[in-house]
Amino acid sequence: MHWKILVTVIAGLALGACETTSDNTGSAQGGGSATGQGSSSGTSGSSSPQVSSLAPGGVPAGSQEDLVTNIGDRVFFGLDSVSLSAEARATLEKQAQWLRRNQGVIITIAGHADERGTREYNLALGDRRATAVRDYLIALGLEQNRVKTVSFGKERPVDGRSAEDAWSKNRRSVTTVN
Amino acid sequence: MMRNFKQDVRFGLVPLLFALCVLVTVTGVSPVRAELKVDITSGKIEPLPIALPDFFGNGAQAQTLGRDIAAVVSADLERSGLFRLIDRKAFIQARSSLRIRPKFPSWRQINAQALVVGSTEVRPNGQLRVEFRLWDVFAGQQLVGLRTDTEPRNWRRVAHIIADAIYKRITGEQGYFDTRIVYVAESGPAIKRVKRLAIMDQDGANHRYLTSGAELVLTPRFSPTAQEITYLEYRGGKPRVYIFNIDTGQREALGDFPGMTFAPRFSPNGKRVIMSMAQDGNSDIFVMDLPTRRVSRLTSHPSIDTSPSFSPDARRVVFNSDRGGRQQIYVMDSDGGNPKRISFGNGRYATPVWSPRGDLIAFTKITQGEFYIGVMRPNGSGERLLAKGFLVEGPTWSPNGRVLMFFRQPRAGAGGGQPKLFSVDLTGFNEREIKTPTAGSDPAWSPPKR
Numbered sequence: 001m002h003w004k005i006l007v008t009v010i011a012g013l014a015l016g017a018c019e020t021t022s023d024n025t026g027s028a029q030g031g032g033s034a035t036g037q038g039s040s041s042g043t044s045g046s047s048s049p050q051v052s053s054l055a056p057g058g059v060p061a062g063s064q065e066d067l068v069t070n071i072g073d074r075v076f077f078g079l080d081s082v083s084l085s086a087e088a089r090a091t092l093e094k095q096a097q098w099l100r101r102n103q104g105v106i107i108t109i110a111g112h113a114d115e116r117g118t119r120e121y122n123l124a125l126g127d128r129r130a131t132a133v134r135d136y137l138i139a140l141g142l143e144q145n146r147v148k149t150v151s152f153g154k155e156r157p158v159d160g161r162s163a164e165d166a167w168s169k170n171r172r173s174v175t176t177v178n
Numbered sequence: 179m180m181r182n183f184k185q186d187v188r189f190g191l192v193p194l195l196f197a198l199c200v201l202v203t204v205t206g207v208s209p210v211r212a213e214l215k216v217d218i219t220s221g222k223i224e225p226l227p228i229a230l231p232d233f234f235g236n237g238a239q240a241q242t243l244g245r246d247i248a249a250v251v252s253a254d255l256e257r258s259g260l261f262r263l264i265d266r267k268a269f270i271q272a273r274s275s276l277r278i279r280p281k282f283p284s285w286r287q288i289n290a291q292a293l294v295v296g297s298t299e300v301r302p303n304g305q306l307r308v309e310f311r312l313w314d315v316f317a318g319q320q321l322v323g324l325r326t327d328t329e330p331r332n333w334r335r336v337a338h339i340i341a342d343a344i345y346k347r348i349t350g351e352q353g354y355f356d357t358r359i360v361y362v363a364e365s366g367p368a369i370k371r372v373k374r375l376a377i378m379d380q381d382g383a384n385h386r387y388l389t390s391g392a393e394l395v396l397t398p399r400f401s402p403t404a405q406e407i408t409y410l411e412y413r414g415g416k417p418r419v420y421i422f423n424i425d426t427g428q429r430e431a432l433g434d435f436p437g438m439t440f441a442p443r444f445s446p447n448g449k450r451v452i453m454s455m456a457q458d459g460n461s462d463i464f465v466m467d468l469p470t471r472r473v474s475r476l477t478s479h480p481s482i483d484t485s486p487s488f489s490p491d492a493r494r495v496v497f498n499s500d501r502g503g504r505q506q507i508y509v510m511d512s513d514g515g516n517p518k519r520i521s522f523g524n525g526r527y528a529t530p531v532w533s534p535r536g537d538l539i540a541f542t543k544i545t546q547g548e549f550y551i552g553v554m555r556p557n558g559s560g561e562r563l564l565a566k567g568f569l570v571e572g573p574t575w576s577p578n579g580r581v582l583m584f585f586r587q588p589r590a591g592a593g594g595g596q597p598k599l600f601s602v603d604l605t606g607f608n609e610r611e612i613k614t615p616t617a618g619s620d621p622a623w624s625p626p627k628r
Contacts, residue, residue: 118498118572120454121498121505123410124484128461150416157594160369
């Protein structure tokens with residue numbers, strides 16, 4: 001357990017240096033980087049052995065990839081809505097458990113809106129959505145200092161098409177391991 | 179290189195503006211009868227037929243400049259929708275003899291109501307002297323006459339100043355041709371759209387980028403008094419309101435707020451910035467006094483309060499709020515007191531912007547799956563919709579309060595929407611695309627240059 005925390009923290013630090021504003025699909029960011037970076041950012045100058053625990057499915061525990069594959073990194077919202085559906089709450093409950101298991105993990109929740117609103121209002125709406133998710137995770141026990149929020153309004157869709165199914169994918173919050 | 183050039187132009191023009199001198203009118207200084215006038219407040223306007231020959235030049239360089247200036251003046255006037263440029267092939271009087279005095283019967287014969295006669299002269303000291311006269315063809319009277327001496331490279335601004343003078347004399351309103359547009363230039367796919375601040379003259383000339391595209395930037399707005407823009411930038415992944423200095427390229431984050439700041443606009447005197455701050459899921463409106471950096475809170479409501487815009491007398495603020503359940507437009511006192519909803523039509527209302535004349539508020543309206551640009555009076559009456567589209571948004575006023583610019587994004591395929599800039603007259607007529615090198619959004623019109 002102890003090793004796991006240490007390695008996760010190191011991985012978290014290394015990832016923290018990465019750009020966090022990019023496309024929050026998750027797979028690009030967390031995937032693969034956690035294992036390799038323990039060594040390059042060794043803490044005390046001594047060459048620490050590379051140890052990382054594996055989550056089910058063979059991905060590094062506590063990584064973005066782990067979150068995406070085994071838990072689900074995002075929840076979706078209704079039109080102009082910030083309320084959490086039963087499905088969204090179920091995902092967030094799993095995220096909360098996962099965050100309890102991976103104590104070193106610090107997250108950012110990005111809130112997004114579809115293109116069918118005005119830019120500034122959608123920035124506020126994205127902030128509301130991210131905060132709704134954050135508050136739910138905190139209510140489930142997540143420490144406040146482990147979570148940050150950011151809003152992208154309608155600036156970062158996952159699907160650029162002007163279609164209902166695209167908009168429903170774009171009204172989302174995405175949890176990213178820092 | 180470009181930046182230095184722009185800077186020099188600006189400073190070079192200070193003397194230019196003072197050097198503009200009124201040429202003595204033929205009939206003396208008494209105002210002529212108001213026979214030649216376009217009323218731009220009424221509905222569809224019959225454009226005024228105007229003849230605008232190339233300006234007469236005293237040599238090769240001056241002739242080129244004379245032709246270029248006439249072309250820019252013509253384009254400005256034509257784009258306003260208020261003038262119809264008469265085909266030059268119809269001209270009867272030779273340009274050379276025009277310098278002496280127009281033969282009005284031969285201009286009447288081709289139904290020109292107004293005639294612009296100009297000359298360009300490169301002086302021995304290298305300065306460019308430009309003179310022009312605007313004639314009322316039917317009365318045979320001079321309406322305006324101006325002369326300016328300046329650096330030849332300022333010829334475009336001279337042309338815009340001339341177009342402004344003609345517009346003003348004919349309509350009775352200030353022109354808006356000697357102005358610029360800042361906007362967000364867009365490139366790349368929707369899921370990874372690159373956005374850069376860009377600036378250009380109102381006719382699209384002198385286009386240049388202000389930011390590299392490395393950071394997401396949104397919603398630029400001009401200072402009414404300085405060469406500055408306030409806008410939103412995601413620097414280091416943190417969305418914050420910044421001020422960008424156009425001359426130096428320097429940018430500065432405005433204040434140190436605990437949450438995202440966004441939706442900034444300058445106050446009419448340029449000394450304050452009003453904006454939203456989002457914290458814990460709630461967006462409220464704040465105003466920062468720039469000299470002291472003191473921040474005051476104007477709204478404190480659990481709803482989303484955003485898109486604030488001062489009235490030109492700075493006594494009131496119009497803003498967007500969903501406190502009534504959905505997005506509507508509200509007006510409050512500039513200290514935050516007395517908020518009143520003013521939009522009551524069907525649908526959602528957003529992005530209110532107070533006209534520089536104070537008489538109207540422009541907005542975006544969303545109803546039944548369509549977006550509209552419209553205007554209403556500050557008390558909410560007299561709503562008129564001027565433009566429509568799958569997505570139209572973000573109106574900005576010309577400095578004379580007669581034209582709105584906005585962006586329109588058509589329904590998109592997988593690559594995402596490609597927005598373009600458009601302008602439309604307050605009458606709802608004369609909609610024009612504003613050409614930009616790439617897709618563009620979030621336009622903001624500059625105040626008149628000084």
